[in-house]
Amino acid sequence: MTEWFMVHKREATWAVVGLAIIIGGFWYYERSQSIKAQRAETAYFQARQAVGGQADSALQKVVNRYEGTSAGTQAAMTLAQSFYDQKKYKEGLDVLKKAESKASGDFKPSIYVLEAAGHEQLKDFVTASEDYKRAAQVTRFPFDKAEYQATAADLMAAGKIAEAKAIWTDLAKDESGPMAAEARVRLGELDAKPMKI
Numbered sequence: 001m002t003e004w005f006m007v008h009k010r011e012a013t014w015a016v017v018g019l020a021i022i023i024g025g026f027w028y029y030e031r032s033q034s035i036k037a038q039r040a041e042t043a044y045f046q047a048r049q050a051v052g053g054q055a056d057s058a059l060q061k062v063v064n065r066y067e068g069t070s071a072g073t074q075a076a077m078t079l080a081q082s083f084y085d086q087k088k089y090k091e092g093l094d095v096l097k098k099a100e101s102k103a104s105g106d107f108k109p110s111i112y113v114l115e116a117a118g119h120e121q122l123k124d125f126v127t128a129s130e131d132y133k134r135a136a137q138v139t140r141f142p143f144d145k146a147e148y149q150a151t152a153a154d155l156m157a158a159g160k161i162a163e164a165k166a167i168w169t170d171l172a173k174d175e176s177g178p179m180a181a182e183a184r185v186r187l188g189e190l191d192a193k194p195m196k197i
Helices: 002-007 009-049 052-065 070-085 089-100 108-121 125-138 142-156 161-173 180-191
Strands: none
Touching: 009 052, 009 070, 052 070, 052 089, 070 089, 070 108, 089 108, 108 125, 108 142, 125 142, 142 161, 142 180, 161 180
């Protein structure tokens, strides 16, 4: 081994230097991401303490500066909810659409549900239903998945009865599922025909 090192001293030195650069670069990246996340959390909590229009402005700054961080995503959801409270549903949806592409998987179901709420307020029930279906696809929790699917089916029933029936049928098949009983009732309602008098 010593003999090999003496013969290949230059190559071994460059390999060690290269490895040190890679490890140092990785450490620096992780450290800078950690600092960025801490700053984002601080900025988000400060923005939440602001009042009135200043709160929206402060939240927007957090969204823009810390996009992709947990705090940046939370700020986007809080800002969207603030817009909804002001009946500015399109503005809220715009904030959420921008945030969803860089949000971590844990936040995606919440973003999709908030988008669905905005579309419901705009009376776009088909799109709201699609949002709930997307939330059901990405959530980790079986109860939430069933609940989102049920809400999607409810909204689909407003115009796309066949699709609503398909969702309720899937939910009814899972006998141990939290929505099985409701799914059977809803299927009965959708299949019911008015009596002739």
